[in-house]
Amino acid sequence: MRDIDACAFELALQRPISEGKALADRLLTRLQSESLGTPRSFNYVTDNLNRDGRSGLSSATNTRLSGLNPKGFRWNTGDDNVTYWYPQGITGSSDAQADGKVNGRRFVMNAWYHKTTARPTKGARLALADITDPSNIKYRLLLLVDPIEDSSGKPTYREAAYDSGNALHAGGIVWYGDYLFVADTSQGFRVYDLSRIFSPTKYDSDKVGIHGGESYAHGYRFAVPRIARYRWKSGSCKAKFSFLGLDRTSNPPALVNGGYDSSDHSKKLVVWPLDPATHLLEERGGTTRASNAAIIGQTRAQGAIRANGYYYVSSSSQDGSNGRLYKGRPGQSNTSVKWVYGAEDIYLQRDANRIWTGAEHPGRRDVVSIPLP
Template sequence: MAMCRDGRTFYAALVLCAFAGVVGCNSGNLSGHGVDVRDVGGLEDSSALDAGDGGDARGVEDAGDSDGGFDGDEADADGGEMPDTADGPDAADAPDVSEEPVWACEGEPNCEAVDVSTTLGQMRGLDGCAFELALEEPMEDGEALADRLLARVTGEAGGQTRTMVDVLGALNRQGRAGLRSSFATRLSGLGAVGFRWNAGDDDVSYWYPQGISGSSDAEASGLVEGRRVIMTSWYHKTEARPTKGARLSVADISDLSDVRYRHLLLVDPVEAGGEVNYTSASYDSGNALHAGGIVWWGSYLYVVDTMKGIRVYDLGRMFRPSHTDDTSAIGIRGGRSDAHGYLFAVPRIARYRLTSESCPVRFSFVGLDRQSEPPALVTGEYFSDHAQAKMVVWPLDAATGLLETRQGSTVASRGLVIGQTRAQGGTRVGGDFYVSSSSQDGSNGRLYKGRPGGRNTSVNWVYGAEDLYYERAHDRIWTTAEHPGARDVVGIERF
């Protein structure tokens, strides 16, 4: 059946609908694909002075660094040097991001048409109509479950509701100013700035940093509570079960010579026997959620779910469990609540999944284009052995903070083939797509810029480069490096 989505104007939408012979289209609620969803189905933290807070202590639990059966885009091996290209993008093929895109998708998506290759170093545009997400459950159901959890945590389990104000008032770890010499040398001439975690977090073998976002994503002002903030995600890389899942680090970088930060735990509400509880963020397999990319947008935290879609966690429903003295405990039991020793826990409220009609695509990372109209999430795939990974642009509704939904689903506004291997992060700024690739120069990375139809340009990037975050007020692109002993958080001037 033909489909009709909102166009540049209501009139354009009516014309498209009339042409397609579709009945019942109306502006703001136009027909989309079917929405049948597949698969419905360092030392741990404590308070600033709570017992068990290691601060700068090196890893002392979950000893070892065995791979926990990673789901999809594991830390990459070193690769050979990739050829750079000097040609700039072709202006004739540049997207006009100031113009509201047209979502007018007819018929079933043609997955063969988007299963294409491109020349190494050149992006290639794809039809966004091939990709579609829908909520696994209605948003109000997820919010209601999270609210029931909060009621139980703050009632019988002795916990308390908390906000980002509380987090920023309880930063308990001291970062180290500046970049290590090898990073500073490699990024010479790029205006590089950044910081390092304390020695314990820099060296710990069972937590790996992955995603990055910050206050420039979260708020139009670029500040949260008047502060310049970086947020990163980490996944628990261990065979220990149950996994501790994924955590966040919130760092105040208002003064890069004096960076303080704190870890928070992501948790997933669960219901059994009519009673709500919570677990660590994980896949159905029991492995830790890889959290390969994050976007902080208002009170929502978007976290990629590698093979399925995107999860949404709610910083506005954050809570403090009653106890922080047992790093092995998670959930509510015996009148107490625990979150593996962490002082703050952030619950999930929703999951977006690829629909049964969508063409397949992975969700290895995510960035935010806050300057486009509408704003958009940019997700992408990691592949180590070929350059045909895709990036997909998903429109956001600035009024709700959620993906823009039309009759129950979100259809991508565009897609592209990246044209580079080992893509670990990506975003879009002013129509340019930026891609963070690891192991392009021996063990070091490259940061690429390009547009569909043009040749990519690139600059030196860091060892272990991951997700990307664009800080608008400072015109900087940031990443967090993942490997133990070399985990600088780095920002360079946009090129």
């Protein structure tokens, strides 16, 4: 791992944040005034978690991480085995709030993308899990949606997708305050607002948006709207946004993004300062410049965070089909520990000093943590 010049990496909002919030608010107003849906508080969602997770880890994961004090849970068997939704990004309440809790409870949140050749896709969804009591895991699925205007100029919404029409991969997520930052692979970040959640009127799995006097969210009871999109400024150096993590130990806190490659060790990690007052990227002159950047030095990187000056990188298939978790800082050699099969994005639960990942492969989707190495 080595430092590189960060001043050439620069992001800007696609449009002012006030416009994104205004469109989301117009959508909520329309839903409510025309009886097309109901705005919901985050507390309401957490009081209506409807799926039972399975406490503990699979025997394969316990064996793989023997000696590392692994802990965690598994999704219900349906979500563990489904082949057309794949978990990717991970975050939690310790990212959202400095004390590690939201409304006195601890949460882990996983992002899943719709893996399909069908068009349109169903985009990306969230699995919000209450881990306050490790023996009683409850969770709920929510759909990410992007507000738009219909042909008459009225607000509606669609699934979260790339401009190409493919489902948003959501390879990395960070929950900071009320906002959820989602990696937008070649472009930057998208920002979704957990204070503007709503419920549609109908639960048809094949429909999304407002149609014929009803609203839909692909069968999900809750939808989370986008309010902003950060994209590369013209002329900026470029890096991939395959994954996304948070550093709460720096001043100011910062987002860390990086790129996946199966054979190239020279993909970049880029660090973006956050504004603790607005919970958005720190802006100067209408743009955000990266504060640090580094060469990862590992292949198959799936996630990264930074804490106390060290980078932690989750890589898949480094020991045969199993992953490794690397620790390092620029100019020093990396150390590593065993990591899980299908390792993805990572999240640091700071109040417990444990690092989490959610494995992606069907039938092996443990959501697992170990003490920070």
